[in-house]
Amino acid sequence: FQTSSATHRKLLDTDEDHFGSVQDWNVLSVGMVVTVHHGDGDTHATEIEYEDDLKGPVQYLNTTDNTFEVLGQKVRYSGATNIKNGPIVDGFVVEVSGLTASDNVIDATYLDVKTVGYSEYEIKGYVFSVGTNNTFRLGTLPGVSTVTVDITGVTPHDIPGGVLAAGQFVEVKTRSTATGRFPNATIHATEVEGKVDIGHNEDHENHDNNENHS
Numbered sequence: 070f071q072t073s074s075a076t077h078r079k080l081l082d083t084d085e086d087h088f089g090s091v092q093d094w095n096v097l098s099v100g101m102v103v104t105v106h107h108g109d110g111d112t113h114a115t116e117i118e119y120e121d122d123l124k125g126p127v128q129y130l131n132t133t134d135n136t137f138e139v140l141g142q143k144v145r146y147s148g149a150t151n152i153k154n155g156p157i158v159d160g161f162v163v164e165v166s167g168l169t170a171s172d173n174v175i176d177a178t179y180l181d182v183k184t185v186g187y188s189e190y191e192i193k194g195y196v197f198s199v200g201t202n203n204t205f206r207l208g209t210l211p212g213v214s215t216v217t218v219d220i221t222g223v224t225p226h227d228i229p230g231g232v233l234a235a236g237q238f239v240e241v242k243t244r245s246t247a248t249g250r251f252p253n254a255t256i257h258a259t260e261v262e263g264k265v266d267i268g269h270n271e272d273h274e275n276h277d278n279n280e281n282h283s
Contacts, residue, residue, distance in 0.1 A: 102178060
């Protein structure tokens with residue numbers, strides 16, 4: 070795709086919108102999974118949207134199989150992963166962008182290691198099922214179940230109909246690490262918000278005829 074000064078480069082997690090004389094490499098990085106908006110039959114990008122899959126402290130780093138866990142979700146990296154501000158260390162906060170493999174592990178294409186400065190973490194995904202004990206199961210794709218979310222004392226907001234249900238896409242925020250291991254870990258939510266999934270939902274507001282996920 071081609072970009073120009075009219076292209077909006079949106080970082081949805083921080084509500085940033087960059088356009089004008091800004092250069093792509095000042096906003097975006099290789100490996101970020103993005104949604105590109107464009108006209109029908111046109112390769113000019115009118116909007117590029119990015120948001121991470123999850124952000125939180127590294128747990129259970131395994132340098133033998135190149136995996137670790139963040140908020141109960143297992144992440145795999147490789148020589149093809151763009152690792153910014155590395156190395157990866159247990160306890161360091163990382164921002165993860167990637168694609169879910171058949172084993173429900175996220176194959177990271179982009180990792181941004183953030184050593185300090187974060188006390189609240191986030192994970193996005195689909196509600197798989199809702200329990201009767203103030204919990205629900207969350208997964209990276211529809212029909213996938215990888216993490217238990219405890220919502221005791223939390224009222225989810227921006228949820229269609231006001232009720233959590235299977236298939237909804239949500240963002241969960243927490244101030245603590247997960248207890249347990251993938252795929253049976255639990256996180257304790259401080260906030261649950263209904264979101265539009267830019268990677269899979271085709272119904273979000275779009276000023277163009279087409280969009281591509283890259």
